[in-house]
Amino acid sequence: MERRSFFQTGLAASLLGVGGGTALPAWLSASPRRLPDGSVRLSSNENPLGISAAARQAIIDGLDLCNRYPGASAAPVIEVLAKKHGVEPANIQLGAGSTEILQMFVQLFGGRIIAADPTFEDVPEYAEPFSIPFDRVPLLPDYSHDIDRMRERAQRTRGTAVAYICNPNNPTATITPCGQIDEWIKSAPDNVYFLIDEAYYEFAENADGYWSALKWVKTNPKVVVVRTFSKIYGMAGLRLGYAIAHEDTIERIGAIASSNSVNHLASVAGLASLHDEEMIPRSFNTNERARRILEATLDELGIERLPSHTNFLMHRITGDLVDYQNRMRERGWLVGRAFPPMLSYNRVSMGLPEDMERFSETLREFRSRSWV
Amino acid sequence: MERRSFFQTGLAASLLGVGGGTALPAWLSASPRRLPDGSVRLSSNENPLGISAAARQAIIDGLDLCNRYPGASAAPVIEVLAKKHGVEPANIQLGAGSTEILQMFVQLFGGRIIAADPTFEDVPEYAEPFSIPFDRVPLLPDYSHDIDRMRERAQRTRGTAVAYICNPNNPTATITPCGQIDEWIKSAPDNVYFLIDEAYYEFAENADGYWSALKWVKTNPKVVVVRTFSKIYGMAGLRLGYAIAHEDTIERIGAIASSNSVNHLASVAGLASLHDEEMIPRSFNTNERARRILEATLDELGIERLPSHTNFLMHRITGDLVDYQNRMRERGWLVGRAFPPMLSYNRVSMGLPEDMERFSETLREFRSRSWV
Numbered sequence: 001m002e003r004r005s006f007f008q009t010g011l012a013a014s015l016l017g018v019g020g021g022t023a024l025p026a027w028l029s030a031s032p033r034r035l036p037d038g039s040v041r042l043s044s045n046e047n048p049l050g051i052s053a054a055a056r057q058a059i060i061d062g063l064d065l066c067n068r069y070p071g072a073s074a075a076p077v078i079e080v081l082a083k084k085h086g087v088e089p090a091n092i093q094l095g096a097g098s099t100e101i102l103q104m105f106v107q108l109f110g111g112r113i114i115a116a117d118p119t120f121e122d123v124p125e126y127a128e129p130f131s132i133p134f135d136r137v138p139l140l141p142d143y144s145h146d147i148d149r150m151r152e153r154a155q156r157t158r159g160t161a162v163a164y165i166c167n168p169n170n171p172t173a174t175i176t177p178c179g180q181i182d183e184w185i186k187s188a189p190d191n192v193y194f195l196i197d198e199a200y201y202e203f204a205e206n207a208d209g210y211w212s213a214l215k216w217v218k219t220n221p222k223v224v225v226v227r228t229f230s231k232i233y234g235m236a237g238l239r240l241g242y243a244i245a246h247e248d249t250i251e252r253i254g255a256i257a258s259s260n261s262v263n264h265l266a267s268v269a270g271l272a273s274l275h276d277e278e279m280i281p282r283s284f285n286t287n288e289r290a291r292r293i294l295e296a297t298l299d300e301l302g303i304e305r306l307p308s309h310t311n312f313l314m315h316r317i318t319g320d321l322v323d324y325q326n327r328m329r330e331r332g333w334l335v336g337r338a339f340p341p342m343l344s345y346n347r348v349s350m351g352l353p354e355d356m357e358r359f360s361e362t363l364r365e366f367r368s369r370s371w372v
Numbered sequence: 373m374e375r376r377s378f379f380q381t382g383l384a385a386s387l388l389g390v391g392g393g394t395a396l397p398a399w400l401s402a403s404p405r406r407l408p409d410g411s412v413r414l415s416s417n418e419n420p421l422g423i424s425a426a427a428r429q430a431i432i433d434g435l436d437l438c439n440r441y442p443g444a445s446a447a448p449v450i451e452v453l454a455k456k457h458g459v460e461p462a463n464i465q466l467g468a469g470s471t472e473i474l475q476m477f478v479q480l481f482g483g484r485i486i487a488a489d490p491t492f493e494d495v496p497e498y499a500e501p502f503s504i505p506f507d508r509v510p511l512l513p514d515y516s517h518d519i520d521r522m523r524e525r526a527q528r529t530r531g532t533a534v535a536y537i538c539n540p541n542n543p544t545a546t547i548t549p550c551g552q553i554d555e556w557i558k559s560a561p562d563n564v565y566f567l568i569d570e571a572y573y574e575f576a577e578n579a580d581g582y583w584s585a586l587k588w589v590k591t592n593p594k595v596v597v598v599r600t601f602s603k604i605y606g607m608a609g610l611r612l613g614y615a616i617a618h619e620d621t622i623e624r625i626g627a628i629a630s631s632n633s634v635n636h637l638a639s640v641a642g643l644a645s646l647h648d649e650e651m652i653p654r655s656f657n658t659n660e661r662a663r664r665i666l667e668a669t670l671d672e673l674g675i676e677r678l679p680s681h682t683n684f685l686m687h688r689i690t691g692d693l694v695d696y697q698n699r700m701r702e703r704g705w706l707v708g709r710a711f712p713p714m715l716s717y718n719r720v721s722m723g724l725p726e727d728m729e730r731f732s733e734t735l736r737e738f739r740s741r742s743w744v
Contacts, residue, residue: 035437035440035444036437041440044440044441046439046440046441047439048439049439050435050436050438050439051435051438051439055438056435059431059435059438059637060432063422063423063428063431064422065407065408065609066422066423066427066431066606066607066608066609066610066641067418067419067420067421067422067423067606067607067608067609068407068413068416068418068608068609069416069418069602069608069609070608070609070611072407073609096468096611096630096632096633096635097630097631097632097633099630099631099632100630100633103630122631125631126630128627129627129628130628230441234438234439235438235439236438236439236440236441236442237437237438237439237440237441237442237445237635237636237637238438238635238636238637239442239468239632239633239634239635255500255501256501256502258468258469258471258472258475258498259469259471259494259497260468260469260471260611261468261469261472261611261633262611263468263609263610263611263635263637263638264609264610265431265609265610265635265637266635269438
């Protein structure tokens with residue numbers, strides 16, 4: 001390894017304070033605003049700040065043990081998560097992203113899944129190859145889950161029913177009142193399981209009527225809460241998510257989990273991120289600033305938008321969604337994909353505030369061409 | 373991030389050439405010979421050299437995109453692997469280690485698994501929660517797979533039969549003549565699938581009668597070859613393995629794969645490792661030197677050992693295996709675990725040659741105490 005190639009990296013520049021005269025703070029000058037081709041990805045609900053400086057350092061410190069199986073580095077992550085959530089290590093299962101956690105529970109429960117329409121696409125994709133029935137219940141006009149209708153479907157289910165509730169919901173960014181979910185959990189018969197996907201929890205935790213389903217896990221083995229390091233901690237590329245559930249449920253999921261699916265560097269980066277007390281407020285505040293800029297532009301242009309409690313939002317477009325995405329791509333913005341049945345809406349993830357200022361200019365151009 | 377904490381890492385020392393006056397080459401001075409507690413792990417068939425310097429640099433260069441989902445970084449790994457193996461990208465499926473690949477195929481095929489006894493333990497563990505029958509066929513006296521008896525079992529199976537052949541076999545380190553496997557594949561009826569685990573391929577490829585099952589995949593959709601970056605490339609902690617199979621089979625496995633289970637840093641490190649032409653010969657030669665030292669000591673002490681074509685070997689012990697492992701642990705060596713039914717044998721992975729010199733001293737002490 002040559003010093004020269006090392007010092008060419010952004011990391012070395014950041015360490016040595018030679019960030020090229022930008023006004024951005026040091027922790028940001030090294031962060032990944034753009035993809036290698038120069039485009040800005042506003043299509044995958046990623047964190048534009050990148051991983052924390054503490055996580056970067058932990059990865060560098062962790063290089064020496066990349067040749068060892070990663071079980072030992074996962075253990076302290078589980079311990080710290082247990083403390084953070086006021087549970088025991090036996091209440092936590094790690095996965096290679098929260099999507100692996102969702103896949104495992106779809107397989108473990110094995111019963112009919114009752115979910116919103118639209119919602120996070122990975123869950124129906126995991127059900128399909130195992131011929132697990134999947135019921136889609138349209139969101140209500142306020143884009144919250146139709147808990148009453150989902151409950152009716154569960155009541156009509158023979159055998160196991162699994163309520164998948166993504167809250168805030170992806171792709172709509174909207175929240176479902178947690179009082180309604182609590183009522184259902186409280187009164188649910190024995191055949192109903194609850195898979196509560198809180199991937200965007202930290203962006204929504206201050207919202208009225210929103211709280212975690214965590215309070216159920218100590219006493220109710222049928223409630224599983226799913227969280228991720230991909231969003232607020234910016235670790236989508238490293239693959240770290242987890243389930244919090246009753247210890248009996250965690251024991252059951254442990255039996256079907258892949259060996260060592262969480263890699264060593266994800267664990268050390270996750271641990272460092274948990275100890276970095278600035279990470280959550282920094283991500284939250286940056287996202288709030290970015291979203292307010294975008295919301296103001298959409299309102300200024302009279303473009304209908306859904307209320308957002310996450311790091312993305314949906315807004316109305318005119319014309320064809322694929323045309324819209326292609327035109328955005330030509331201007332260096334990756335947005336969308338299609339989220340049927342909401343084909344007259346685009347989902348856009350927040351970049352940095354300055355990205356959303358530039359994106360606003362593109363929206364104004366689109367309006368001048370009647371593309372939005 | 374402070375320069376001080378960075379320069380305290382072994383990486384900085386290695387980069388700056390301040391390796392403490394050791395005679396070891398630079399790429400080795402930064403490598404992970406010991407666990408944080410000072411012990412040497414000879415229990416998990418890991419590569420004591422650590423990941424390659426090129427992989428370390430690729431990880432550092434890859435830090436900027438850790439916040440992005442890793443699909444884009446996996447694509448070039450698939451391309452290079454396809455070229456390396458003379459197949460198309462459509463013949464490759466990546467996984468979070470080869471164990472995830474094995475898990476996926478156990479689930480995809482869903483039929484009775486016919487395997488050696490003993491063999492790699494993850495496969496029966498993946499079958500069990502899905503109530504997939506698992507037949508164990510004892511190894512022959514020369515520790516090769518009993519292909520004739522496995523074939524008989526398959527012939528008696530109604531519905532799908534899956535022949536799991538780990539070659540070289542873990543935990544015995546022995547090879548099964550590939551001519552016998554080819555004969556079976558050639559004559560197998562339609563209900564028989566072959567899951568050929570070549571995790572240790574690179575250590576065995578020069579052995580008489582040993583070759584890859586790769587030649588089958590273009591024409592036979594029922595043969596799956598499984599490889600890993602955990603062993604010869606030293607990447608056990610990063611989680612990267614893959615299947616090579618007919619494109620129809622890869623399409624089927626793609627449908628049940630977890631989204632994005634391979635992390636961004638594993639992909640960039642894997643790609644760099646594939647381009648590092650010194651990595652395979654360096655790992656192979658270091659392992660050969662280490663194994664010859666251990667074999668000479670075992671022979672000198674008259675301790676029965678199995679022939680090894682991998683980075684580990686099994687040798688006979690006297691007395692209880694747990695006592696043996698505990699006594700080794702007290703001396704800083706992690707060895708074993710139990711591999712029933714071979715409970716009077718210990719499995720030991722190779723460390724560096726100098727580790728095996730020191731380990732030989734421990735074996736001599738054990739002999740003087742009649743523990744071996």
